[in-house]
Amino acid sequence: xxxxxxxxxxxxxxxxxxxxxxxxxxxxxxxxxxxxxxxxxxxxxxxxxxxxxxxxxxxxxxxxxxxxxxxxxxxxxxxxxxxxxxxxxxxxxxxxxxxxxxxxxxxxxxxxxxxxxxxxxxxxxxxxxxxxxxxxxxxxxxxxxxxxxxxxxxxxxxxxxxxxxxxxxxxxxxxxxxxxxxxxxxxxxxxxxxxxxxxxxxxxxxxxxxxxxxxxxxxxxxxxxxxxxxxxxxxxxxxxxxxxxxxxxxxxxxxxxxxxxxxxxxxxxxxxxxxxxxxxxxxxxxxxxxxxxxxxxxxxxxxxxxxxxxxxxxxxxxxxxxxxxxxxxxxxxxxxxxxxxxxxxxx
Amino acid sequence: xxxxxxxxxxxxxxxxxxxxxxxxxxxxxxxxxxxxxxxxxxxxxxxxxxxxxxxxxxxxxxxxxxxxxxxxxxxxxxxxxxxxxxxxxxxxxxxxxxxxxxxxxxxxxxxxxxxxxxxxxxxxxxxxxxxxxxxxxxxxxxxxxxxxxxxxxxxxxxxxxxxxxxxxxxxxxxxxxxxxxxxxxxxxxxxxxxxxxxxxxxxxxxxxxxxxxxxxxxxxxxxxxxxxxxx
Numbered sequence: 001x002x003x004x005x006x007x008x009x010x011x012x013x014x015x016x017x018x019x020x021x022x023x024x025x026x027x028x029x030x031x032x033x034x035x036x037x038x039x040x041x042x043x044x045x046x047x048x049x050x051x052x053x054x055x056x057x058x059x060x061x062x063x064x065x066x067x068x069x070x071x072x073x074x075x076x077x078x079x080x081x082x083x084x085x086x087x088x089x090x091x092x093x094x095x096x097x098x099x100x101x102x103x104x105x106x107x108x109x110x111x112x113x114x115x116x117x118x119x120x121x122x123x124x125x126x127x128x129x130x131x132x133x134x135x136x137x138x139x140x141x142x143x144x145x146x147x148x149x150x151x152x153x154x155x156x157x158x159x160x161x162x163x164x165x166x167x168x169x170x171x172x173x174x175x176x177x178x179x180x181x182x183x184x185x186x187x188x189x190x191x192x193x194x195x196x197x198x199x200x201x202x203x204x205x206x207x208x209x210x211x212x213x214x215x216x217x218x219x220x221x222x223x224x225x226x227x228x229x230x231x232x233x234x235x236x237x238x239x240x241x242x243x244x245x246x247x248x249x250x251x252x253x254x255x256x257x258x259x260x261x262x263x264x265x266x267x268x269x270x271x272x273x274x275x276x277x278x279x280x281x282x283x284x285x286x287x288x289x290x291x292x293x294x295x296x297x298x299x300x301x302x303x304x305x306x307x308x309x310x311x312x313x314x315x316x317x318x319x320x321x322x323x324x325x326x327x328x329x330x331x332x333x334x335x336x337x338x339x340x341x342x343x344x345x346x347x
Numbered sequence: 348x349x350x351x352x353x354x355x356x357x358x359x360x361x362x363x364x365x366x367x368x369x370x371x372x373x374x375x376x377x378x379x380x381x382x383x384x385x386x387x388x389x390x391x392x393x394x395x396x397x398x399x400x401x402x403x404x405x406x407x408x409x410x411x412x413x414x415x416x417x418x419x420x421x422x423x424x425x426x427x428x429x430x431x432x433x434x435x436x437x438x439x440x441x442x443x444x445x446x447x448x449x450x451x452x453x454x455x456x457x458x459x460x461x462x463x464x465x466x467x468x469x470x471x472x473x474x475x476x477x478x479x480x481x482x483x484x485x486x487x488x489x490x491x492x493x494x495x496x497x498x499x500x501x502x503x504x505x506x507x508x509x510x511x512x513x514x515x516x517x518x519x520x521x522x523x524x525x526x527x528x529x530x531x532x533x534x535x536x537x538x539x540x541x542x543x544x545x546x547x548x549x550x551x552x553x554x555x556x557x558x559x560x561x562x563x564x565x566x567x568x569x570x571x572x573x574x575x576x577x578x
Contacts, residue, residue, distance in 0.1 A: 224442060237429060238417065238490075
């Protein structure tokens with residue numbers, strides 16, 4: 001391998017890693033706030049790409065129907081739970097959040113799409129359509145078992161992923177898509193050609209991570225999310241509702257996953273079931289950060305991207321084997337590290 | 348609260364307890380370890396389910412969620428403090444005001460809390476987890492005050508603290524009366540609690556066995572032998 005090839009592979013790896021980093025940050029966000037390891041984030045990313053492709057082809061994406069179905073289900077479940085607890089007075093708010101807003105989003109997207117909007121608007125529409133999915137799934141699937149063990153939540157999360165893949169096939173069909181590049185700009189740096197798309201991926205990952213950091217450090221809502229992650233009982237005693245914190249976390253996480261889906265769509269062909277590998281690789285990155293650290297998850301995800309890039313050069317067929325084999329030494333190292341710190345605490 | 352019963356796995360930890368706190372009053376619940384004092388407060392804030400009746404400022408709160416009770420300005424400083432250890436002192440205090448809809452007075456309340464606990468002002472950028480035991484208790488109290496509580500419930504505020512700091516904490520509690528805050532104080536340090544309070548209840552194995560004005564209880568011969576260390 002020459003240094004030129006290494007540089008190309010490195011840049012390619014950083015770009016792929018940046019996409020995984022966005023999903024990994026979303027995964028850590030959801031896990032710390034709700035204790036759910038949300039495997040379907042990869043699916044959310046893939047669905048965003050499919051949604052954007054449908055919008056590009058002037059078809060109304062299946063995402064609209066998916067959101068409508070989920071909104072109706074979530075509303076039904078919310079109404080039943082409100083009747084059971086005798087909180088009928090909360091009904092108007094439930095109808096607004098679980099039915100009116102998601103349906104309005106789909107309605108707006110449908111109307112705007114008929115006007116044949118430019119690419120920037122289509123990007124916003126794709127993100128708008130995708131963001132209600134995870135919060136609605138949270139209401140339908142995770143809220144009723146919110147006090148369950150992490151293992152139960154993970155098992156349900158895996159099941160949910162398979163359900164979503166099935167729904168993906170139903171709503172988007174089996175064809176793969178590749179959207180038009182967001183930019184045709186390219187530049188040469190130290191003798192290596194860097195495409196505008198690659199630069200856009202890295203910049204977007206940095207900007208969105210930065211925005212998330214500002215949100216956590218400078219807003220009361222952001223701080224309330226951190227508080228829920230640090231101490232659930234303590235935050236409830238401050239009047240912070242874990243369910244609401246969870247919804248905000250799912251919204252933000254979906255946005256991160258959605259952006260990564262948009263960024264990856266012009267580079268890779270995305271199918272209805274492509275999300276699993278994206279989600280799983282982001283998960284490996286998140287594990288490097290111990291599932292709690294955002295910078296750790298981002299660095300881990302970029303590491304996975306670079307490793308994947310070099311592995312696919314050496315042996316394309318074995319690249320996933322190489323990436324996932326990485327998980328074993330990392331888990332051993334992390335379990336040894338945590339064992340060590342527990343011993344120190346006991347002393 | 349009237350006839351409140353709290354169960355853990357079918358075992359009644361608190362049985363038919365009735366107690367009331369008038370506005371601006373400090374009421375203490377004393378009793379030995381395992382008498383059900385903490386359980387009573389956990390039920391009052393809604394972290395544990397209970398039977399009986401619980402009325403707070405005219406509304407029935409027994410079936411309300413913790414968050415709804417906090418929004419009605421019922422606050423608990425739990426025995427474990429439950430601070431946000433990774434976050435700064437200033438952020439902990441700010442989160443104390445989370446339940447307030449009207450955000451205009453937050454900065455003023457924050458200044459008042461800093462005036463009351465100057466140590467917290469000095470350490471406002473420090474992570475809560477790095478504070479000493481006394482400072483942590485001050486932060487827990489300050490954080491609760493940020494919510495402008497109508498009824499403040501304190502669970503063992505003196506637990507694990509040095510005598511000098513215990514005195515400071517009790518002085519602070521007594522001074523809160525001037526702010527019009529009602530206080531329900533649960534304490535093992537019976538003497539300090541009764542010296543601060545207006546009224547007292549004695550809880551033993553989940554039941555109220557005695558109650559009366561604090562100044563009477565402090566001279567009660569049975570209590571002196573059982574909880575106030577003789578003399």
